Amino acid sequence: MHHLIDRRPNGRGKSAVNRERFLRRYKVQVQDAVKKMIGERRLADMERGGEVRVPKKDISEPSFGFGRGGDREFVLPGNREYVAGDRIPRPDGGSAGGHGSEGGDAEGEDSFVFSLSREEFMQIFFDDLELPNLARTELGRSERRKSVRAGFTKTGTPASLAVIRTLTQSLGRRIALRAGLGREGGVLEAEFAVAVAAGQADQAALVYAELERVERRRAALPFLDEMDLRYRNRVWRPEPIARAVMFCLMDVSASMDENKKDLAKRFFTLLYLFLTRKYGEVDLIFIRHTDDAEEVDEDTFFHDTRTGGTVVLSALELADKIRGERYAHGWNVYAAQASDGDAFGADPARSARFLRERLLPATRYYTYLELADPQTYEHVSTLWAEFERVAEAAGNFAMRRAAQREHIYPVFRGLFRKETQ
């Protein structure tokens, strides 16, 4: 007696819950690994999975077992040259020559390696980072849903009757049904003519009656049938909870070397990645400046070089202008500024004032990243000093310094740490 069962359609994923538990349990290690990966990776391929190593001793499941030492004998296969009484030097590491039956841990690795999927990676990447002040927007996490057109259905309320579509259906139906009856009528008419010509009166009467029946059916075809009715269909679709615009401001004067630009890029991209997770629609505006500011596309922004002095204010003014023109209503405004902090004369003070009075009140959050030279990391720029005062007064302004690639991620985390205020 036996049964054959095809279990293949049952699908996989029975272990998904256990896998998830494993990740949760080793969250700290996984997070560390992710942090390290972010430090090493290029931004372009940030959004993919990765490998996590967890030290094996951290995930071992203890049990009572025999350790090394003591007296024992074990039996091995494949003796070639040994005779009883031969001496063999003790192998290092223990498992190489020994362990008759218990040589299970032949892998010998000291860490447990596994892959994170892209989703898992990004999830951990953004873990417990919460957009600043997001709680203040009523939108919050709750998704707004919007009713949108989605074709036609056969049922619905009279109010949503789609007249043109209904009439098209009706016309089609009438043409289709009439054609058949028309052909039948034509044949009958011909038969009738033949019968009349041949003087077969009763046959003619018979055909005529049939003809009349067809005519009646033709006349009875309704102009509108129930089956013609079409209604506009609407479905609820989640609406982007909000739109956001992100201003990227960068100093491209000569003192900004490639390394600093690279840091800035990481900073912008991380912010962008994060915003795209929070908002359905994110616009990007790139503003670069030397002694005057201009709006450019992404490629130019990061790769084109320009020479000139540094006037920070010009960029701030341009950003404010663009915001006023295009993003005045219904947009969450984020701004990220990267600069090496070189600013001269009255510019720092005027920039700080403009920021405080014009830009900050209109933005959801403003971040300033100062790209320092590793050698002069301790040295604080004039712009930094001015901005520091702004930061004290404003709640939606954050500033950090970074000199190396590894600094970026902590900066990012620090900037957007879950708000407690």
Added chain:
Amino acid sequence: MSPISHGADWDFELLERYNTAIAQVAAEHGLETYPNQIEVITSEQMLDAYATSGLPIGYPHWSYGKEFIRNEQAYRRGMQGLAYEIVINSNPCIAYLMEENTMATQALVIAHACYGHNSFFKGNHLFQQWTAADAILDYLVFARRYVMACEERHGAVAVEEVLDACHALMSHGVDRYRRPAALSLRVEAARLAERESHRERNFNDLWRTLPENTPGPAPDSRACFPGEPQENILYFVEKYSPKLEPWQRELVRIVRKLAQYFYPQAQTKLMNEGWATFWHYTILNRLHEQGLVDDGFMLEFLKSHTNVVAQPSFDSRAYSGLNPYALGFAMFADLRRICERPDAEDREWFPELAGSDWHRTLDFAMRNFKDESFVAQYLSPRLIREFHLFAVADHRSEETLRVDSIHDDRGYRRVRRLLARQYAQELRVPDVQIVRYDRDGDRSLTLRHVRHRGRPLTDAADQVVAHLRRLWGLAVRLETWENDALVGDVLECPA
């Protein structure tokens, strides 16, 4: 007869026909089996099944996730192939076949799992005694539901803590000897009454005149509970832990039951795989004799078979212990040879087996032994020579390892005895037992590790003690004894 099929493709109808043919041969040889339930699954499902030791249903736990990730990783990188099948000791006996297998492999797997393992599960005394094939699936369903209900009520973290602790003690959560079934109240009362009437019947007033015995000091009740050392730590915890909630006790019980279910498998790995391999080899060869399978089928089958029974030598990179398929198969095949074509050596070593009916001899061996006794009983000098087995002594007093004995006249018996001991449960799992539960004092628990020949516990022991402390709720200490003397430090987890 013409072959059932040609080529590698299989479909359900062919599986059916092969199964029928194989069942017929198995019946000719008198294999008794549970009914078979053959399930075809994908490789992903196989990976899922791997994670839970092949059980079709398991309760959720991170360690299964770890196991799954490990296997998946190894499989994806091509470091590890997947088993062709998994078979579950249940009634009906469930066997999983992978869809990627070719027809020949499917037939091999059916013969191996559905008739080899299946008959072993049904016949071997350990499985008979320790597992309830009829009830295991229902119990697994219950366990899963119960664990999940507990998680809902008490939180996943609390449940995980208990399960982690239980898993650490799983190897010490099995009964190795049958305990007598608990007496029902009615039987207990009847016994009491009988004892009473016995006293009445034998009443003799004369006893009263005897001088009274001066009672010695009352035995210290604190020192002697439990009366005898308890080897089933999880059972003891379940019954006596002063702090466990009822649901926690039930979790302990679930883990204990699973440990018990797997207990015979660990002890009969060699025999079980040897038996199944012997039978797939015998059955498929018989099918070939009958002309039911073609030569291509046989070539493919033999290639798989030789891979399975390959035994790399100890110094090769592929070596990972004695291959139970290789040694087990060789032993059963050798046993049959001894019965059918004994030589002088066999007559000397196995006078009762030589020339006997091989069906009966093999059946007896399958039913009444475990790996340890099977090797001790049936490993022949010829196999020791064929496998070039040799014993190495690793003594702490000596600088180097010493070759203890090899495959020569002086060495056969000793190699055989040492190999048998290698399969003995007590040499795989350290002897740790509960010796004292201070019921009337601080309610602490004392474990005793009886050390043999100086073999210490691993460093993980203190973690295990900490786990036990978590279950017990009060102080736990672990002493190590050797030759009736306390040695080494006492591991202690304070209350």
